[in-house]
Amino acid sequence: MIKVAIVGYGNLGRGVERSLKQNQDMELVGVFTRRAPENVATEGAQAFHMDELNNKRGEIDVCILCGGSATDLPVQTPEVTKYFNTVDSFDTHAKIPEHFSKVDQIAREHQSVSVISTGWDPGLFSLNRLYAQSILPQGGTYTFWGKGVSQGHSDAIRRIAGVVDATQYTIPNNEVIEKLKGGEKLELSTRDKHFRECYVVLEAGADEEAIRAEIVSMPNYFADYDTEVHFISMDELNRDHKAMPHGGTVLHTGTTHEATKQVIEYNLHLDSNPEFTASVLVAYARACVRLAKEKQFGAFTVLDIAPKYLSPIDDATLRKELL
Template identity: 75%
Template sequence: MMNVAIIGYGNLGRGVERSIKQNSDMNLVGVFSRRQPADVQTDGAKVFVMEDVLKMKDQIDVCILCGGSATDLPEQTPALTADFNTVDSFDTHALIPEHFTKVDRVAKENQTVSVISSGWDPGLFSLNRLYAQSVLPKGETTTFWGKGVSQGHSDALRRIPGVLDGTQYTIPNEGIITRLKAGEKLTLTTRDKHFRQCFVVVAEGADKEQIASTITTMPNYFADYDTEVNFISQEELNAQHKTMPHGGTVLHTGTTHENSHQVIEYSLHLDSNPEFTASVLVAYARACVKLAQEGKFGAHTVLDIAPSYLSPKSGAELRAELL
């Protein structure tokens, strides 16, 4: 039985709590939050102030960090790794090498283990890109995201003057996917691969035409995509666009001979992005504890960890059931 602490309790932390209940080899010590315990409503987990985590060090085998990548994890992961084995979902792709180096140094100095950048992308999609490119070295990998809610793009909508609320969906171009799978060699732009669909609630009297123009020309978010803007009521948005579905596809097309076209495809279709991401973190928390028990201190990513470390089953059971 491994003892787990949840650090932070938003959508991801709530998902981790639910996932731990499905894993009989795990015990949830509690949630540690920057908020006051009375203000945190869990599904039954005990809540402690963040400062108490060090007092309970001997009761915790691994901390699952559920903060954001922008400001929380760059500070929290190395700080907590000084005293605990940790797992995080750091997902700023360009900064992962820097994050790894910083956390690896702390973990090795303090003989702990940290599994960084777990989740589905980075995470499971990273693994599938590696498998595909290793098996079919003469090929091309393309990753498509969606259909799903982009939290960052939805937040960008809500920051526009006159916008009261908004949800944005990233939608992959199924026609392009079909053509790639058929063996076509395509040079794709950002606009070719994805379409963006926005549902927006605006203040009374707001200039909808101006808001639509602001959205479709917004650099780094919408300007490089074909974007549809739909103005709806708050009631409709609440009823139809407040869940958090997501998913995507890693598609690798390659050849093993001039006349042999091969396709590797891995897809996810998720009703709840944070709950699925949380489930991946929990599986890698198990791997983290196993690595610590073996003295394999330092930072690790999903690319470094054997698949069997994710499972509560023994090697003999896995060979009998899955090979």
């Protein structure tokens, strides 16, 4: 049995707990939180305070880190990787090389394994971009997200002073998608491909215009997009904007012999973004433990890990049933 700890218990942590129940080779040691454990309502897991994590070193094979990318994971992943194998879902694309470098150094020094930036984008979409570009080098790759709720972008808004809660929707430009499928060659900016819509609840007396300006100018999140901000009540947010759907498309259009058109398309349609992301994290936690047993210490991404490491099924059966 692979012994797993969940670090952080929001929507993603709850999704990991549910996913682990579907994986018979994995056992949940507990949930570790910065909150008072008695106030954390899990779905059966025992809750501990973060301060107790290091006391469980002999009982944990891998920690799945479920904090946010804005402020939690840049600190948590390097720190926890000093003592445990880790998996995270760090999704600030522009900062992934920096995050990888820092975690890789620590993992090598402390002989641990850390799989970073795991989920569906970065993650499964990253793999599909790599496959498509390698197979059809004469072409272009386009990634579209949504329509759906972005956990990372919603979390980034919630970190702003004066914001009580927020939900952010990423909306793709479907007209552009259809043109690409039809074989048109387009030069697209980030702004051309997506629109971002934010629903925000403010503290009493908060400055709407100042917060709106802070949101739309936020680097790595909103500055490169057309963004619309709506200020609403908590009742309205809870009623209309608390579901977590998402999805997206990786589209690669290319040519082979004499400009023969070829299209590769990969789609996700998700009722629950955090539960699906959690399921990806759990599969890569299995890979993380296998790499550690092989003493392949350091940081890894989905681009580095062979697919067979994700599966609980033995290699011979995989070759027989899936090839």
